[in-house]
Amino acid sequence: MNKFTSLALFFLATSLLTAQEWETPVIEGYGKIKYFKDVAEQPDSTLNYNLIFDVKDAEEKDGVNxxxxxxARTINMLEAAKIAPGNIKIVAALHGEATFIALNEEKYQEKFGKLNPNAELIHRLNEFGVELFVCAQATAARDISAEDLNPDVELALSALSVLSNYQLKGYVFMP
Known part of the structure; x- marks a missing residue:
């Protein structure tokens, strides 16, 4: 390979690696993305993004569930692709090992000895319009009362009813 080709490949690789910075355009500080304009598939601005998320695990990413x-990443990507906020409707069913993220600050502190690292993100998602439901079956199994819950989370009869109801209403399931 000649020097010119090597130099050209070096600059191409460098520009690709540094072209985009991680950003959080809507849900500030959470769900970081790198937006790539020239890729084969993009969100479609003519569609409505009605999405139902199944949040059941305690796994963390960047310090939050x-x-x-x-x-948050989905919202940030859709915004970067110029999808109008009015075309984005998101619902989440919290249950299983993720049930505890729905605790208010006082109860989370009491149980885990620290502030709930998810509280601010839950609030920001709620402000965007995300409907967050926690499964009453899961809260009952963990001795969590309605008063123990974050005010930005609503109690639902079950995650099963939230997941099935919204899919029957045409929401796309996001595992």
Whole structure:
């Protein structure tokens, strides 16, 4: 390979690696993305994005629940692709090991000895219009009362009813 080709490949690789910075355009500080304009598939601005997320694991990403992170990332990506906020409707069913993320600050502190790292993200998602439901079956199994819940989270009869109701209403399932 000649010097010119090597130099050209070096600059191409460098520009690709540094072309985009991680950003959080809507849900500030959460769900970071790198937006790529020239890719084969993009969100379609003529569509409505009605999405139902199944948040059931305790796994974390960047210090918050990975399921909530994924919701924030989805919103950030859709915004970067110029999808109008009115065309984005997101619902989440919290249950299983993720049930505890729905606790208010006082109860989370009491149980885990620290502030709920998800509280701010939950609030920001709620401000965007994300409907967050926690499964009453899961809260009952964990001795969590309605008074123990974050005010930005609503109690639903079950995650099963939230997931099935919204899919029957045409929302796309996001595992």
């Amino acid at each position: 990975a399921g909530l992170f994924k919701i």
